[in-house]
Amino acid sequence: MINRLTDAxxxxxxALALRAQRQQVIAGNIANADTPGxxxxxxxxxxxxxxxxxxxxxxxxxAGIARDILTPGGRPSPQLQYVQPAQTSLDxxxxxxxxERANFMDNALKxxxxxxxxxxxxxxxxxxxxxxxxx
Numbered sequence: 440m441i442n443r444l445t446d447a448x449x450x451x452x453x454a455l456a457l458r459a460q461r462q463q464v465i466a467g468n469i470a471n472a473d474t475p476g477x478x479x480x481x482x483x484x485x486x487x488x489x490x491x492x493x494x495x496x497x498x499x500x501x502a503g504i505a506r507d508i509l510t511p512g513g514r515p516s517p518q519l520q521y522v523q524p525a526q527t528s529l530d531x532x533x534x535x536x537x538x539e540r541a542n543f544m545d546n547a548l549k550x551x552x553x554x555x556x557x558x559x560x561x562x563x564x565x566x567x568x569x570x571x572x573x574x
Contacts, residue, residue: 444564451557453491457484457517458550464519465543468534475530479522481542487517 464480471477524533 444560447560448557450492451553451560454488455550455553455557457487457491458546458553460517461546462543462550465539465546468522469536469539469543472532472534472536472539475532477532477534479524479533479535479539480519481522482517482519484546490517 461482461484464482468477468479468481471479522533522535522538525535525538
């Protein structure tokens with residue numbers, strides 16, 4: 440029983456850490472929108488979460504985020520990829536502000552949803568423990 444609760448919270452915790460890392464990457468792209476030659480970066484969130492969970496080929500299921508995604512300091516470090524520009528620019532900057540704003544808002548909404556899932560899981564667990572102890 441405890442393992443199921445821990446696994447559910449662990450999954451959402453891993454997703455939250457990756458969402459926070461993606462937000463930083465997108466914010467970095469936005470900050471460098473006017474930097475000549477800057478190459479926008481991003482990572483595939485679904486692939487990074489699968490890797491964190493150990494669900495990729497060669498990984499043991501449930502290996503945890505610390506296996507491949509977290510640095511020794513505890514920060515997520517998914518494999519960043521260069522973004523393919525939709526339109527070339529004269530200064531070789533590949534940041535598309537419309538795409539970055541949309542990604543930023545999408546990621547922020549999903550970050551908030553993950554927080555709500557964690558809050559809901561904890562609240563449900565606390566309510567279940569309270570009802571089990573009441574006469």
